[in-house]
Amino acid sequence: MREKAKMETVIRCEGLSKHYKDINALQDLDLEIKEDLIVGFLGVNGAGKTTTIKLLNNLIKPTAGKATICGTPVFNNPMKVKSMVGYLSQEPAFYKWMTGREFLTFVGEVFRIEKITLKEKVARLLEDMELSDAADKKIRGYSTGMKQRLGIAQSLINDPKVLFLDEPMSSLDPLGRVSVMNIIKGLKGKTTVFMSSHILTDIERVCDEVAIIDKGKLIIHDTLSVLKEKYISPAIFVECKEPLHSLADALGKEDYVFSVDKEGMRGTKDRSLKITFTDYAKGETMLPKRIVESGLTLVKYEILTPTLEDVFLRLIHDNSGKREV
Amino acid sequence: MTTAGSGRFRVMFKAAVKKEWKEAIRRYRLLVIIGVFLIIGVLSPVSAKMLPKMMEMVASQSKEQGFEFSYNKEPTVNDALIQYNKNLGLLPILIVIMGMGLVAEEKIKGTAETILTKPISRTSLLLAKFTVFLFILVMGVITGGVVCLFYTLILLGKVDIVSFAFLNVLLLFYFIPFVAVILFLSVVIKSMAGAAAAGIGAYFSLMLMGGMPYVGKYSPQGIYSVTSKIAVGMPEPAWIIPFISSVCLTIMLLVIAAAIFEKQEI
Numbered sequence: 236m237r238e239k240a241k242m243e244t245v246i247r248c249e250g251l252s253k254h255y256k257d258i259n260a261l262q263d264l265d266l267e268i269k270e271d272l273i274v275g276f277l278g279v280n281g282a283g284k285t286t287t288i289k290l291l292n293n294l295i296k297p298t299a300g301k302a303t304i305c306g307t308p309v310f311n312n313p314m315k316v317k318s319m320v321g322y323l324s325q326e327p328a329f330y331k332w333m334t335g336r337e338f339l340t341f342v343g344e345v346f347r348i349e350k351i352t353l354k355e356k357v358a359r360l361l362e363d364m365e366l367s368d369a370a371d372k373k374i375r376g377y378s379t380g381m382k383q384r385l386g387i388a389q390s391l392i393n394d395p396k397v398l399f400l401d402e403p404m405s406s407l408d409p410l411g412r413v414s415v416m417n418i419i420k421g422l423k424g425k426t427t428v429f430m431s432s433h434i435l436t437d438i439e440r441v442c443d444e445v446a447i448i449d450k451g452k453l454i455i456h457d458t459l460s461v462l463k464e465k466y467i468s469p470a471i472f473v474e475c476k477e478p479l480h481s482l483a484d485a486l487g488k489e490d491y492v493f494s495v496d497k498e499g500m501r502g503t504k505d506r507s508l509k510i511t512f513t514d515y516a517k518g519e520t521m522l523p524k525r526i527v528e529s530g531l532t533l534v535k536y537e538i539l540t541p542t543l544e545d546v547f548l549r550l551i552h553d554n555s556g557k558r559e560v
Numbered sequence: 561m562t563t564a565g566s567g568r569f570r571v572m573f574k575a576a577v578k579k580e581w582k583e584a585i586r587r588y589r590l591l592v593i594i595g596v597f598l599i600i601g602v603l604s605p606v607s608a609k610m611l612p613k614m615m616e617m618v619a620s621q622s623k624e625q626g627f628e629f630s631y632n633k634e635p636t637v638n639d640a641l642i643q644y645n646k647n648l649g650l651l652p653i654l655i656v657i658m659g660m661g662l663v664a665e666e667k668i669k670g671t672a673e674t675i676l677t678k679p680i681s682r683t684s685l686l687l688a689k690f691t692v693f694l695f696i697l698v699m700g701v702i703t704g705g706v707v708c709l710f711y712t713l714i715l716l717g718k719v720d721i722v723s724f725a726f727l728n729v730l731l732l733f734y735f736i737p738f739v740a741v742i743l744f745l746s747v748v749i750k751s752m753a754g755a756a757a758a759g760i761g762a763y764f765s766l767m768l769m770g771g772m773p774y775v776g777k778y779s780p781q782g783i784y785s786v787t788s789k790i791a792v793g794m795p796e797p798a799w800i801i802p803f804i805s806s807v808c809l810t811i812m813l814l815v816i817a818a819a820i821f822e823k824q825e826i
Contacts, residue, residue: 289826292677292679293676294673294677294825294826295825295826296823296825305676311582314568314679314681317677317678317679320677322674322677324673326742327670327671327674328669328671328673329669329670329674330583332582332587333581333582333584333586337582341575341578341579342675342678344574344575344578344676345571345572345575345576345675345678345679345680346679347568347571347679348761356694386674388667389674450591505727
């Protein structure tokens with residue numbers, strides 16, 4: 236892969252904002268996405284993810300700011316932009332009276348794809364999405380997973396330079412999620428994927444970069460490894476024979492502790508804790524001491540690799556000025 | 561529009577028309593509308609022919625109950641045409657019902673979101689919907705007209721084909737503004753039922769407008785008064801002004817609907 240600096244910027248937003256009466260759905264979004272990356276766009280519900288994607292797809296108009304896709308202004312030249320992008324909405328809707336093949340053909344015709352090429356392309360996409368057997372069945376008979384795969388197929392019909400996926404896995408069962416995730420993984424290096432989600436494990440598995448948005452504002456945008464390194468230290472998992480309420484309360488008051496997760500982990504109910512630190516070095520030294528001082532019988536002591544979920548929670552909490560104990 | 565621009569518009573429009581046509585067939589819009597025209601085309605001359613016999617039966621039953629009346633009028637071609645015109649006068653209600661979801665349904669169900677992110681203009685989408693609906697109405701008028709003509713000739717005698725054809729053309733121009741009305745309402749109003757209710761409201765408003773002194777003859781509803789006069793055999797009624805106002809209303813509603821749709825957030 237080329238170095239990031241040398242890669243071309245495919246999505247650029249400058250001061251992009253969208254206000255609805257009293258709600259700031261999106262505030263001054265500055266964002267640059269380089270080509271051929273899979274970028275996860277994270278945020279809690281109502282953070283502004285869908286608003287951003289809808290703005291970049293010309294479904295809604297911005298209150299302020301500008302955006303370009305592959306150098307073309309999104310709001311001044313919508314037709315050119317539309318011809319370069321693919322879009323899959325959160326709950327993709329189709330003409331249910333059409334068959335999957337007919338729907339893809341209709342979309343291809345809109346893109347002015349030549350008849351013979353289109354026929355081949357539709358057949359290939361149906362095969363890639365494992366929909367060949369259902370290609371000539373009415374869409375009304377498709378399962379949620381099949382509809383999602385058909386949605387991805389229609390978004391790829393024009394070989395888009397940028398693919399926008401709005402929560403592509405939110406309505407799927409585990410098998411469906413794996414299937415869609417593999418499809419997205421397969422797009423790596425072929426197109427730029429800008430994918431919103433709140434399923435952090437999925438994002439972690441497929442994305443090169445992550446942008447986190449909260450309350451309409453972009454908090455951070457970087458590679459996953461940098462985010463983990465920069466924003467979170469490893470966590471420590473502790474399991475004892477005794478209940479750990481008092482240890483949890485004591486640790487919560489320590490200045491080197493960031494959070495103490497008291498939720499029963501791995502089926503251990505109240506006998507385990509997951510601790511994250513503001514000062515990991517100090518925490519690593521102090522924690523065993525605290526356990527010994529409390530007279531607890533240690534069953535398990537494990538250093539956990541930070542996950543995107545840890546980064547996400549940390550950044551969201553920092554942004555809200557809260558600290559969860 | 562540049563040559564490339566008009567070429568692109570043509571491609572988008574063609575794809576949208578193809579989709580609308582398929583939808584009209586698969587969702588029985590075509591069948592229902594043609595079916596209604598067909599039924600009206602058959603029933604109008606048949607009921608005109610049967611009316612005296614039916615009245616005779618009613619009269620004999622009334623006589624048994626001590627109430628006497630007689631109906632001696634022989635059925636004529638004009639009776640069939642009056643019936644035909646009267647029945648088709650209610651067709652705008654069917655247009656409203658069949659067209660209420662044209663745009664509203666696409667917005668509610670989310671297909672608009674899927675399609676409008678593709679390089680297709682909203683105006684071409686709207687025009688395609690209008691064109692296909694118009695085509696269905698043309699087919700309906702031809703079907704209803706031919707069938708009515710056939711049965712009238714068989715049952716009641718010779719028909720002035722030119723004036724009957726003219727009556728049908730004018731009826732078509734009576735229906736067209738209602739397609740534009742429901743398309744406009746379907747763009748503006750977010751629910752299908754709301755669009756239908758407003759469409760029926762528009763139908764009655766136009767009907768009332770047609771009956772108003774001075775204004776009536778300039779309203780699109782004036783066309784219906786003209787077709788009523790043709791049906792009773794009046795020669796050369798003044799059709800031009802209501803015809804023009806029907807065309808103008810249609811164009812105006814389509815232009816406004818397209819302008820609103822282009823700016824709407826999906």
